[in-house]
Amino acid sequence: MSDLFLNIVDTPVERFKPQKRRNNNAGPFADGPFKKLKTDSDTKPKPFKKKVDPSWWSAPAQNQKKTADETASSASQPKSFQKKEEVKSGAGSRWRSAPQIQERKVNGVESNSSSVTQPQSFKKTEELKLSVGSKWWETPSNATVSKPIVFPTLKKVTKVGDNKEKSTVAIKKEIVAEEDSKPSSPQKLKKVDNKEDKSPNLLLHQTKSVNEDKKKTSSFNQKKMLNGNSNSVSTVKSEVEEETPSKWGVQKETTSPFRGKPRDKTPAYVAAFFKSVDEIPTLDHKDVNPVAEDVFSLKKIKDAPIHPHSIANLEKNMGMTKMTTVQQLSFPVIMSGKDCLVRSQTGSGKTIAYALPIVESLQGIRPKLQRSDGVHAVVIVPTRELALQTFECFVKLVKPFTWIVPGYLVGGEKKKSEKARLRKGITILIGTPGRLLDHIQTTKNLVLNQVKWLVIDEADRLLDMGYEKDVASFVRSLNEQQYGNPEGEKERFHPLDVDAPEIDPTLASSDTKVKRQTIMLSATLSSSVDRLAGLALKHPKFVDAAASHDDDSDRELIEKDLVIPDSLTQWYLLCPSKLRLVTLASLIVWKCRMSNEKKMLIFMATQDMVDFHTELFSSVLGTREKAKDTGDLDVDSDVEDEYGLLEKKDDEEADESDPSLIDIEFFKLHGNMAQKDRTDVFKSFRSATSGVLLCTDVAARGLDLPHVDWIVQYTAPGTSADYVHRVGRTARVGSAGSSLIMLAPSEAQFVTRLEEQRVKIKEQQLNTSLKHLVPTMTVTVPELDRMRKGKTEYAATKLQLRFEDSVKGREDLHGLATKAYISFVRFYASYPIDSRTVFNFKALHLGHYAKSFALRDPPSQIGGLGKKQWLDRDRKAPGGGGGGGGRDSGRDRGQRPRGGPSGDPLPRPQPH
Numbered sequence: 002m003s004d005l006f007l008n009i010v011d012t013p014v015e016r017f018k019p020q021k022r023r024n025n026n027a028g029p030f031a032d033g034p035f036k037k038l039k040t041d042s043d044t045k046p047k048p049f050k051k052k053v054d055p056s057w058w059s060a061p062a063q064n065q066k067k068t069a070d071e072t073a074s075s076a077s078q079p080k081s082f083q084k085k086e087e088v089k090s091g092a093g094s095r096w097r098s099a100p101q102i103q104e105r106k107v108n109g110v111e112s113n114s115s116s117v118t119q120p121q122s123f124k125k126t127e128e129l130k131l132s133v134g135s136k137w138w139e140t141p142s143n144a145t146v147s148k149p150i151v152f153p154t155l156k157k158v159t160k161v162g163d164n165k166e167k168s169t170v171a172i173k174k175e176i177v178a179e180e181d182s183k184p185s186s187p188q189k190l191k192k193v194d195n196k197e198d199k200s201p202n203l204l205l206h207q208t209k210s211v212n213e214d215k216k217k218t219s220s221f222n223q224k225k226m227l228n229g230n231s232n233s234v235s236t237v238k239s240e241v242e243e244e245t246p247s248k249w250g251v252q253k254e255t256t257s258p259f260r261g262k263p264r265d266k267t268p269a270y271v272a273a274f275f276k277s278v279d280e281i282p283t284l285d286h287k288d289v290n291p292v293a294e295d296v297f298s299l300k301k302i303k304d305a306p307i308h309p310h311s312i313a314n315l316e317k318n319m320g321m322t323k324m325t326t327v328q329q330l331s332f333p334v335i336m337s338g339k340d341c342l343v344r345s346q347t348g349s350g351k352t353i354a355y356a357l358p359i360v361e362s363l364q365g366i367r368p369k370l371q372r373s374d375g376v377h378a379v380v381i382v383p384t385r386e387l388a389l390q391t392f393e394c395f396v397k398l399v400k401p402f403t404w405i406v407p408g409y410l411v412g413g414e415k416k417k418s419e420k421a422r423l424r425k426g427i428t429i430l431i432g433t434p435g436r437l438l439d440h441i442q443t444t445k446n447l448v449l450n451q452v453k454w455l456v457i458d459e460a461d462r463l464l465d466m467g468y469e470k471d472v473a474s475f476v477r478s479l480n481e482q483q484y485g486n487p488e489g490e491k492e493r494f495h496p497l498d499v500d501a502p503e504i505d506p507t508l509a510s511s512d513t514k515v516k517r518q519t520i521m522l523s524a525t526l527s528s529s530v531d532r533l534a535g536l537a538l539k540h541p542k543f544v545d546a547a548a549s550h551d552d553d554s555d556r557e558l559i560e561k562d563l564v565i566p567d568s569l570t571q572w573y574l575l576c577p578s579k580l581r582l583v584t585l586a587s588l589i590v591w592k593c594r595m596s597n598e599k600k601m602l603i604f605m606a607t608q609d610m611v612d613f614h615t616e617l618f619s620s621v622l623g624t625r626e627k628a629k630d631t632g633d634l635d636v637d638s639d640v641e642d643e644y645g646l647l648e649k650k651d652d653e654e655a656d657e658s659d660p661s662l663i664d665i666e667f668f669k670l671h672g673n674m675a676q677k678d679r680t681d682v683f684k685s686f687r688s689a690t691s692g693v694l695l696c697t698d699v700a701a702r703g704l705d706l707p708h709v710d711w712i713v714q715y716t717a718p719g720t721s722a723d724y725v726h727r728v729g730r731t732a733r734v735g736s737a738g739s740s741l742i743m744l745a746p747s748e749a750q751f752v753t754r755l756e757e758q759r760v761k762i763k764e765q766q767l768n769t770s771l772k773h774l775v776p777t778m779t780v781t782v783p784e785l786d787r788m789r790k791g792k793t794e795y796a797a798t799k800l801q802l803r804f805e806d807s808v809k810g811r812e813d814l815h816g817l818a819t820k821a822y823i824s825f826v827r828f829y830a831s832y833p834i835d836s837r838t839v840f841n842f843k844a845l846h847l848g849h850y851a852k853s854f855a856l857r858d859p860p861s862q863i864g865g866l867g868k869k870q871w872l873d874r875d876r877k878a879p880g881g882g883g884g885g886g887g888r889d890s891g892r893d894r895g896q897r898p899r900g901g902p903s904g905d906p907l908p909r910p911q912p913h
């Protein structure tokens with residue numbers, strides 16, 4: 002906790018200049034409605050005048066007794082919404098009519114309502130006339146509300162769109178077509194190989210066509226392709242050995258374009274680098290029918306039953322014209338006051354899905370809320386960046402309603418100013434669990450007894466092992482403040498809850514306690530999360546925007562299925578561990594230099610890995626520092642620099658002949674950075690038109706970074722849910738995007754697991770990305786241009802040498818590489834037990850991985866531990882934790898890595 006600092010960011014009044022509302026040209030918010038609001042209800046509370054049809058309250062309850070179909074329908078279409086009457090003041094009026102609840106039976110006991118907590122502000126006022134009689138909330142024509150979910154405690158509201166099931170034949174055709182269009186389909190690769198990549202030392206694999214693969218019985222038929230031919234590994238090796246008489250595998254060929262040396266002779270260090278790389282399996286692919294979810298509904302914003310100023314704001318200032326599916330489905334449920342679980346794909350607008358109904362309700366409260374009225378809504382998110390982003394979203398939404406004040410709590414500012422801002426008052430409070438807990442326990446000015454909405458965004462992350470305690474403690478403290486009891490109320494109903502017992506709406510409210518509505522959201526939400534953290538949601542609705550899930554008969558299956566935007570193209574790349582670094586570099590060069598796709602996120606397992614790779618790429622690939630060859634060869638190689646590739650250059654020459662390989666900026670983001678740096682990076686990358694952000698899972702959840710084209714997962718995620726969130730940083734709100742996960746050959750089964758969860762993912766060949774190094778490296782090494790063979794290996798080897806030279810030549814970089822390598826090994830050893838069949842520590846070739854950190858030292862000399870010692874540590878570590886964490890859980894504050902004795906002299910990776 003000590004590393005966290007409280008900060009409440011300026012209120013909108015302070016950060017954003019309010020609009021001039023009295024100006025004749027002030028646009029949609031000019032005069033009229035504001036004048037009226039001011040005159041009628043700003044200053045004095047109005048006595049309740051309007052008779053409200055009691056059936057508004059009772060109708061939904063009746064709905065519960067209807068048939069299954071009707072029941073589900075009523076969940077998203079409260080009967081009150083369907084009335085053709087014109088109700089003054091819009092959707093918010095339902096909230097305002099809440100004080101009519103005076104007496105009701107809760108568990109058979111009559112209870113008196115209290116005006117202390119049901120303030121007069123809920124009373125109806127005369128203001129804007131807004132029809133709520135429209136059928137806006139009905140599901141789109143291509144979607145219907147499904148049967149109620151039969152989960153024990155949940156009712157499901159889901160869209161049954163046009164089922165996008167495809168026939169097996171259609172899918173097969175599609176796969177074949179995709180295979181054909183692959184840039185490196187077997188035939189095409191053969192062609193390329195024949196033309197320019199004939200070196201027998203190039204151990205690149207090729208994938209067989211999917212149809213052909215299906216005939217195989219084993220998923221891991223080990224295949225090696227050499228010069229376009231399929232050979233068993235042993236055959237390949239023997240052939241290579243036969244053709245390469247030296248111990249480095251140099252070929253016998255006799256001619257060379259360089260300095261009169263034999264042509265086409267592969268230098269030993271190139272051969273050495275590509276020698277003995279891991280075997281690459283050929284996978285049997287499954288027919289995958291991805292879960293379908295339409296991003297947008299057919300409902301237009303202008304038809305939404307919300308304040309006209311909100312409509313104008315959403316359309317003009319936020320560029321929205323249509324509701325997304327999840328927004329359309331969840332709006333009526335949240336407005337009905339029920340607890341709910343909302344699941345929808347990444348980038349589908351879940352923030353506005355919960356924020357809009359909250360703002361709509363808050364703006365309708367009369368008399369208008371004041372800052373001194375205390376916090377009315379609390380939003381808990383897992384990371385500081387997401388807190389900032391959510392805060393900004395609320396700021397935009399409340400623009401027409403300046404009396405509603407959002408604020409957020411994250412580290413960075415002085416406690417004094419934080420307290421001062423809290424004292425001023427906040428209506429909607431956003432924060433991370435630890436920080437909120439800290440405040441609820443220590444800051445007197447944080448009054449939470451009026452909280453009516455508790456939102457838990459990324460609920461599955463917040464309620465997992467790392468956060469559950471903080472969330473549970475926060476909820477207990479909140480209960481204590483609101484109800485004088487940490488357990489909360491036994492039975493609670495939100496004033497608008499359609500399941501609330503029938504009450505007499507004509508009696509005045511005086512002592513009803515504030516009821517809190519809890520909303521949980523995530524793209525990977527399972528209904529079990531409500532059982533965590535002692536939240537005990539009451540009669541929650543399950544809003545699932547995925548069309549395929551209209552039939553809830555197999556709950557486990559529904560929760561297992563991963564929902565991924567269909568505008569996202571997913572790839573995996575099986576890469577020998579030794580070639581990982583150059584392959585990643587080639588991807589960056591390819592995407593950020595050779596194509597128009599210029600914004601990329603690269604996920605890595607640990608902070609130390611992010612630090613090292615950012616520094617390495619910035620100095621070797623990027624513009625910061627020109628690379629300098631030191632002349633050192635691969636430690637495996639003792640051959641001379643026969644082609645002059647490694648010619649030493651003085652600084653001047655280096656500047657002229659070694660321009661940066663890519664003109665692109667590298668950013669980094671992880672949890673161990675100073676808060677100011679984190680915020681700066683987040684904002685800079687968000688507004689940048691190009692750049693590569695290297696990050697840990699701290700950036701995996703919720704962040705909305707515009708125009709990101711590619712997501713690369715350099716290390717595999719701990720869970721498939723993490724996979725979904727990582728790739729979800731692209732392809733947002735219907736835009737196109739691509740993702741690629743790099744896996745070691747021994748990790749190929751991860752692809753099978755994804756496919757079992759309905760993720761459609763294609764293979765990208767190693768050569769496809771590596772070959773993009775050729776034009777890049779020939780810029781700096783003109784000799785390569787003259788070579789007719791093995792360009793790819795030369796370019797890759799040259800770059801690897803450049804990386805290694807940099808690391809060897811700079812003490813600081815060598816230190817970073819060492820720490821990064823150790824953190825990676827620790828991380829790998831700490832994969833969850835159920836993942837260890839895929840991520841098997843024993844399968845790691847540490848020497849090859851050391852190469853992927855550009856280290857020339859033997860593994861036993863890096864950190865003083867060889868593989869045997871690592872495994873011994875793994876066995877001895879408490880809980881079999883595998884020598885420590887290193888996984889970045891996306892958690893916003895530090896936690897001690899698992900396993901390993903305390904006082905361990907080795908640098909330990911931080912968890913995010």
Ligand SMILES: Nc1ncnc2c1ncn2[C@@H]1O[C@H](COP(=O)(O)OP(=O)(O)OP(=O)(O)O)[C@@H](O)[C@H]1O
Pocket residue numbers: 320321322323324325328345346347348349350351352353523524702703704705729730733734
């Ligand atoms: N109706 C809409 N029309 C157009 N854009 C929208 C709409 N609703 C939201 N957006 C935009 O979509 C983007 C993604 O929204 P948001 O971050 O809320 O998605 P999300 O579902 O919470 O994603 P994640 O699961 O990754 O957290 C934001 O830039 C938001 O402004």
